[in-house]
Amino acid sequence: MGADHTRPAPSTPPRVRRILVMTVVPLIVVTVIATLLLWPGETLRIDQGDQVPRYHGTVTRVVTEPCPPAPQTPDGPSGVADGPCGTVTVAVTQGPDNGGQVETPVPSGPGAPTVAVGDEVVLVALADPSDPSVSSYHIAEHQRGMPLLWLVALFAAAIVAFGRLRGLAALAGLGASFAILLTFVVPGISAGGAPLPIAITGAALIMFVVLYLTHGVTAQTSVAVLGTLGSLVLTGVLGTLATAATHLTGYGSEEATTLSMYQRDVDLHGLLLAGIIIGSLGxxxxxxxxxxxxxxxxxxxxxxxxxxxxxxxxxRVGRAHIASTVNTIVLAYAGASLPLLLLLTADSRPVGQILTSEFLAQEIVRSAVATLGLVAAVPLTTGLAALVTTAGRGPADADATGPTPTPRPAPDRAEALEALSAPRHGEPSTPAPARWPDPERSTDPAW
Structure with missing residues (x-):
């Protein structure tokens, strides 16, 4: 998280360091106290009934065959059933049939995995409704543990190889972020706590840990911490006002609706605001x-x-950064909601109704509020950094309204060419046209 700036910053005057310490330390103490007060108690867990047994296995044989005719339905004549059809032989490596071979039907239907010999799969044992003592195996999905492990190892190796100690610190910060999210933010909201205070407190805790761990305990990092915290608070206020003005309820996605059926104590409107805060932090x-x-x-x-x-x-640097970051935010939300965007193309409603619907208005508010928080972060952090950087100078040097240095006049192009073509001491004189066939020719290298 954040950019890498490994060059050591100039030393900050002791008075400025004391002011930063007196500002940042109370904020850290308040964040820790709020974390302890909002720490979740017993988390409510969804009762999913009897879990279907899942076992690992390896595909040893795949036999495909023509699908049998589908039975006739009132909507139309009979036809060929959707394929593929056939059997898959799997060597079971877990469960009561460990070490044996079982046969399963070839997976079919939307989202069904495509299997081949040698694939490591996950089997589920389904009981026969007519005779619960009889069960049959079906392939649920592929085993993804080892590919994910190799991908994470490659990710960590690349970060450490490029960033070295700073890369290790970044990985530690990433682990701390996930730990805070999984032990405080998510359980706290699941236990029925107010999502917005929990999200702001969790984001502040992540910010303190990650920024100081990754970039060091310096005045430069403290300025970034203050700028981030101020922007987070502003993002929360803007998010509250925007969701209230647009009358968003938080029921704009299928996941939120499903969550409301299992955990009715969760405030979905607050959960929407919490998502905006956490998403803006990175x-x-x-x-x-x-x-x-x-x-x-x-x-x-x-x-x-x-x-x-x-x-x-x-x-000026911040403007260029914001211009690219805004596109990053919108594309990130668009990529995460790509199935939704494809679904909108098939919607026959007018565009105005689609844009103002709950599920799309929610994404618009999310992107707009996050962008406004980013725009506010640039002048806020830049102003704080300018104050801290120039705090140790004399009054004349730190005066923002002082006279600016007079720029050197740009030399005339003809004079510069004449000076370049003049002979050096002890060398024969060379006419200018011989060296510069076209005095108006551009001396810039061609692309």
């Missing part, structure tokens, strides 16, 4: 860390820049 810390580092690098490269000049220069 992009917010990238923007705030980048802006804080940009101000620091500009001040280090040119100590003569005033506070206002630092703010303006870093804001």
């Amino acid at each position: 992009v917010l810390d990238d923007v705030t860390v980048t802006q804080s580092a940009t101000v620091t690098e500009l001040a280090h490269a040119n100590p003569g820049l005033s506070r206002l000049q630092l703010y303006r220069a870093a804001t």
Whole structure:
């Protein structure tokens, strides 16, 4: 999470460090206290009845055959049943038939896995409704544990190989983020707690742990922390106002409707706001860390820049970053909702009704609020970074309204060409046209 800036920042004056400590430490204490107060008690679990036994196995043989005719229905004549048809032999490696061979029908239907010899699959044992003592095996899905393990190992190796110690810190921060989400945020909301306070507290806790662990305990990181926290609070306020103005209920997805049937204590409207907060955090810390580092690098490269000049220069970088990040947010939501977008193309309702429907209005509000929080993060973090970076200078250097350095006049092109074509000391004179056939020719290299 966030950008990587490994160059050490210039030392911050002790007075500025004390101010940052007096600002950040109370916020950390408040976050820890809120975490303890909101810590979930006993989590309600969904009663799913008797679980269907699942066992692992390996496909040893696949036999396909023509499908039998489908029975005649009132809607139309009989035809050939949907395929494929046949049998699959599986060597069972778990359960009561461990070490034996069982036969299952070839998986068919929407979303059915396509199996081949050598595939590792998951079997489910289904009891016969007429005789519960008799059960038959069916292939449910492929085993994905080993491919996922190799993918995670490759991911971790690439991060460590490129980032080294900073990569290790980033992986530790990622683990901490998942730990906080799975032990505090998700159980707290499942237990019936208010989703918005839990999400803000969990996001703040993730922010403190990840940013300081990944980027170090520095003034630059503290500025990014303050900018991120302020933007998160603003995002929560904007999300509350936007969902109230658009009268969103949180029932805009099939998952939310299903959740409401199993856990009626969950506030789906608050859950929508919590999703906006958590989803914005990952992009917010990238923007705030980048802006804080940009101000620091500009001040280090040119100590003569005033506070206002630092703010303006870093804001130009922030504008370019926001312009690309906005597209990233929209495409991320579009990619996650691609089946929904395809479904909309088949909808015969007018476009205005589709855009204002609950499920699509929810995504529009989510994207708009997250973007507004990002836009606010740039001036907020940049201004804080400019104040902290120039705090140790004298009054004349830190004056934002002070006189700007007079730029050197640009040399005339003809004078520059004449100077380049002049002979060096001790060398024979060479006419200018011999060296520069066309004085107006561009000297820039061709693309």
